[in-house]
Amino acid sequence: MSELLRELDAVIAARRAAGDGQGSYVASLCANGLDHILKKVAEECGETLVAAKNAATGGDRDALVREVADLWFHCMVMLATLDRSSADVLRELQRRSGLSGIEEKAARHGAPD
Amino acid sequence: MSELLRELDAVIAARRAAGDGQGSYVASLCANGLDHILKKVAEECGETLVAAKNAATGGDRDALVREVADLWFHCMVMLATLDRSSADVLRELQRRSGLSGIEEKAARHGAPD
Amino acid sequence: MSELLRELDAVIAARRAAGDGQGSYVASLCANGLDHILKKVAEECGETLVAAKNAATGGDRDALVREVADLWFHCMVMLATLDRSSADVLRELQRRSGLSGIEEKAARHGAPD
Amino acid sequence: MSELLRELDAVIAARRAAGDGQGSYVASLCANGLDHILKKVAEECGETLVAAKNAATGGDRDALVREVADLWFHCMVMLATLDRSSADVLRELQRRSGLSGIEEKAARHGAPD
Numbered sequence: 001m002s003e004l005l006r007e008l009d010a011v012i013a014a015r016r017a018a019g020d021g022q023g024s025y026v027a028s029l030c031a032n033g034l035d036h037i038l039k040k041v042a043e044e045c046g047e048t049l050v051a052a053k054n055a056a057t058g059g060d061r062d063a064l065v066r067e068v069a070d071l072w073f074h075c076m077v078m079l080a081t082l083d084r085s086s087a088d089v090l091r092e093l094q095r096r097s098g099l100s101g102i103e104e105k106a107a108r109h110g111a112p113d
Numbered sequence: 114m115s116e117l118l119r120e121l122d123a124v125i126a127a128r129r130a131a132g133d134g135q136g137s138y139v140a141s142l143c144a145n146g147l148d149h150i151l152k153k154v155a156e157e158c159g160e161t162l163v164a165a166k167n168a169a170t171g172g173d174r175d176a177l178v179r180e181v182a183d184l185w186f187h188c189m190v191m192l193a194t195l196d197r198s199s200a201d202v203l204r205e206l207q208r209r210s211g212l213s214g215i216e217e218k219a220a221r222h223g224a225p226d
Numbered sequence: 227m228s229e230l231l232r233e234l235d236a237v238i239a240a241r242r243a244a245g246d247g248q249g250s251y252v253a254s255l256c257a258n259g260l261d262h263i264l265k266k267v268a269e270e271c272g273e274t275l276v277a278a279k280n281a282a283t284g285g286d287r288d289a290l291v292r293e294v295a296d297l298w299f300h301c302m303v304m305l306a307t308l309d310r311s312s313a314d315v316l317r318e319l320q321r322r323s324g325l326s327g328i329e330e331k332a333a334r335h336g337a338p339d
Numbered sequence: 340m341s342e343l344l345r346e347l348d349a350v351i352a353a354r355r356a357a358g359d360g361q362g363s364y365v366a367s368l369c370a371n372g373l374d375h376i377l378k379k380v381a382e383e384c385g386e387t388l389v390a391a392k393n394a395a396t397g398g399d400r401d402a403l404v405r406e407v408a409d410l411w412f413h414c415m416v417m418l419a420t421l422d423r424s425s426a427d428v429l430r431e432l433q434r435r436s437g438l439s440g441i442e443e444k445a446a447r448h449g450a451p452d
Binding site: 002003004005007008011034038041042045048049052053055056061062064065066068069071072073075078079082083084088089090092093094096097 | 115116117118120121124147151154155158161162165166168169174175177178179181182184185186188191192195196197201202203205206207209210
Binding site: 228229230231233234237260264267268271274275278279281282287288290291292294295297298299301304305308309310314315316318319320322323 | 341342343344346347350373377380381384387388391392394395400401403404405407408410411412414417418421422423427428429431432433435436
């Protein structure tokens with residue numbers, strides 16, 4: 001569905017498996033446990049709201065993009081700790097939107113999920 | 114980058130443009146203004162945290178996936194109201210991870226962090 | 227410590243005990259369970275952040291006060307469902323700040339609000 | 340209304356006025372600006388949700404009390420930076436509940452809502 005998100009999922013999985021102690025941010029996040037990751041998700045959500053308000057009053061819109069990237073990334077780490085991934089999220093979004101024609105074709109051409 | 118997210122962005126843009134009064138959830142969200150969308154983002158983030166805790170104590174992990182889908186979707190509506198999109202977010206994630214088409218091969222071969 | 231908060235705690239406890247079906251907001255919140263209350267706490271926190279940003283850019287500061295009141299009130303309902311109360315929170319704040327001697331004396335002298 | 344909260348408001352005001360560089364947490368929070376304080380509010384709200392879920396599944400309920408204390412305290416710092424205080428919040432809660440000195444007596448006698 002999304003090459004990039006799938007690769008990020010793979011990178012997150014690899015760093016989780018490698019464990020802490022190698023300076024990996026993901027590994028250190030995971031070593032601190034789910035509650036710590038959830039705290040980060042909440043913090044990034046707060047920063048997203050603030051950045052959106054700043055963007056709406058003339059501030060930097062790219063700062064908002066960076067905060068959403070932070071939020072989504074931490075969501076992906078959270079999902080990984082619970083054996084789920086961004087692929088599941090995209091599948092759910094797809095299911096809801098009834099968008100299928102295009103990526104079905106892609107799938108037929110061998111793109112795995 | 115992601116066909117599905119790009120299509121969702123297009124759907125959101127179309128519904129925003131069409132305006133309220135046609136029973137579209139996106140249009141009604143947008144008609145209520147940015148502050149209302151941000152309230153929804155915060156609410157979905159709260160539901161994500163709760164669902165993650167439930168999943169960690171034996172609850173339904175697919176419920177977590179649904180909450181993250183809600184959260185990401187409302188983020189996309191928020192981005193649309195500020196002339197940004199999920200494509201910008203993916204581009205930012207790509208920039209950080211250094212994963213591009215060219216580096217994809219390296220990633221597949223187990224490149225370290 | 228705080229007459230008002232203590233009375234609100236009592237009102238919340240009474241409405242929880244009375245149960246749903248009487249048009250009480252607190253009873254209906256509690257009937258929906260902890261996860262629903264937590265969703266409301268998250269939503270009110272989001273509205274607080276938005277109101278703070280609005281206040282900082284010339285908006286109504288009393289709107290911020292109303293959102294914090296909402297947030298604290300929902301926190302009190304949450305605490306009640308877990309056998310805790312605002313009195314515990316104030317005791318914790320007092321413990322941290324080491325403030326005790328001073329307001330005891332003030333209280334004895336009947337300091338006005 | 341609440342001696343303790345009023346004193347905390349005073350302490351926060353004094354530390355804000357004194358400025359950063361003296362090891363005061365409040366001063367350092369304020370020196371970082373409103374957006375930083377709001378990030379902390381969001382983070383503490385996330386920790387509150389997590390602590391509530393932990394408390395509901397057999398965890399330490401006093402940990403929840405500590406998180407709510409953190410959340411309320413950071414709200415008070417936020418209010419201070421926008422020329423409002425916990426006194427305003429209590430006044431709003433009082434206004435809503437119709438609990439004043441005069442009605443206190445009725446409340447003690449178990450008057451409904």
